[in-house]
Amino acid sequence: MNLRGTIPPHLGNLSFLFSLDLSSNNLSGHLPKELGELHRLRIIQLSYNGLNGKIPAWLGNLQRVQRLEMENNNFTGTIPQTLVNMSNLEILNLRFNQLSGQVPYSIFRISSLKIISLFSNSLSGSLPNDMCQHLPKLKGLYLSWNELSGNVPSSIGKCNNLQILGLSYNQFTGIIPRGIGNLTQLEELYLGMNNLEGTEFLWFL
Structure with a gap:
């Protein structure tokens, strides 16, 4: 109006x-x-x-x-x-x-x-490692384009209903958790432009 x-x-x-x-x-x-x-x-x-x-x-x-x-x-x-x-x-x-x-x-x-x-804010800090133990209904996590750091939470595979995971354009480090491969409802995954490491995603297949 x-x-x-x-x-x-x-x-x-x-x-x-x-x-x-x-x-x-x-x-x-x-x-x-x-x-x-x-x-x-x-x-x-x-x-x-x-x-x-x-x-x-x-x-x-x-x-x-x-x-x-x-x-x-x-x-x-x-x-x-x-x-x-x-x-x-x-x-x-x-x-x-x-x-x-x-x-x-x-x-x-x-x-x-x-x-x-x-x-797309200027948020910093890390994510709690146990966050998915408290978010049983979570379908979309959109955190891209911030200044977040630390590891991608190892419990991410426990967000069983997650469909979209956006963590790109941050400062995450460490290894990509294998638990992501357990997210059977996942449709979109954005991890680019971080400082992540590890082997190729053969465990997704």
């Missing part, structure tokens, strides 16, 4: 709001803290705007949210630890922002997650 300006704080008065979709507009500014009062929200879609500032910690108060999609904005800073409180979250989409710092390990313990998309 080509909406411009900032998100009005008065939206926080809509206490029965189930879905908030303001995507594909020209909105700017920070997220008003009043949105943290919308405890019935299941869906937050703010993608494709010009929103900026840090991702607010109060988002963790919205424990019923299943979809948090804020891609293609100008968010900066780190991913708040409080997102772990969104225990019903199925889709976390923060790609194409300017986020930095380490991805909180607690994010990889939200067992309801199906999609984690943090593509």
Whole structure:
């Protein structure tokens, strides 16, 4: 609708709001803290705007949210630890922002997650080695074009429902885990432009 300006704080008065979709507009500014009062929200879609500032910690108060999609904005800073409180979250989409710092390990313990998309930010640090033990429903992991380092988690083969694994254009090192060959649902695999080593992928055959 080509909406411009900032998100009005008065939206926080809509206490029965189930879905908030303001995507594909020209909105700017920070997220008003009043949105943290919308405890019935299941869906937050703010993608494709010009929103900026840090991702607010109060988002963790919205424990019923299943979809948090804020891609293609100008968010900066780190991913708040409080997102772990969104225990019903199925889709976390923060790609194409300017986020930095380490991805909180607690994010990889939200067992309801199906999609984690943090593509094209400036995120650093490593991935928890046991992350797939806590993500039984994960179908898509999009982490390409960041500054992540360390080993590819050896438990990756335990993400039994994984269909897309994107880790390219990072700084991962070490050997490619053989467990990737156990991902029978895998359709797309992106590992290029890292510092990985090991033998050829004969074990995929």
